[in-house]
Amino acid sequence: MPVTTIADREIHVDDDGFLTEFEEWDEDLARTLATNIGIPDLTDDHWKVITFLRSDFQQQGETATLRRVSTIGGIPTKSLFQLFPKKPARKMSYVAGLQKPKGCI
């Protein structure tokens, strides 16, 4: 696995750049990750998604899909497309410091 430097820290990522170590993430890093992919400001709504993804990952051991964030996390799919435009599933996972979801839906 490659190690990259983000916000002056060494971070373990996979070949696509997604974080591989749950504990290396913190909120400051999330802000930098978001800026890296064109989301300059993380609003409360963004944080709601990120917080759900992190806690769901701890319980389930895998990244929640868009549908799971909508049905279990209670955040409507339409909002996810507004918060993380075009490719919400991958973008929200990246900012939350998780791997992209494995599930299809």
Added chain:
Amino acid sequence: MTTMETAPSIVPDFGDEDSDRKIAFVCSKGSLDMAYPALVMASGALEHGIETHIFFTFWGMDMINKKTMGNLHFSPVGNPATHMPAALAPLPGMQAMATKQMKKTLEELEIPDVPSFLEHLSDMGCKMWACQMSVDMFNLTKEEMYDQLDGILNVTDFIEIIDGAQTMLI
């Protein structure tokens, strides 16, 4: 954790530049096992930021007919992939049992039923169209069909809309 290499900055490429890629599915079947492939693939395409259209025609109308959309069936008859002896498949109750089993498996995988799946796709921006000829054939009204349909199109209009799309007939 083994450090194999150090790269200055690896940021995923989300390919955000405007793409004119389009995908269209033509759903012409009304059985449970033929409904899901298009729905799942459409979901994947939409998650990937691709303009996605679904055109419902012939038996595919069952997927958007409010009377049938929540109650599609799966039949093992004539389907060697069920690995069931061919003589057993047509027995009474077999279709109901196979349908129940498939629905249970889908539910366990947290895959929504057809009406919820359509709503999920609408929320993601999927365009859904009913075939004018099929609407006439089955004598359906707008009120009898899925509420979030984008419209009823004749085939010429649909072909025009999906200009340049990768198209799949299911």
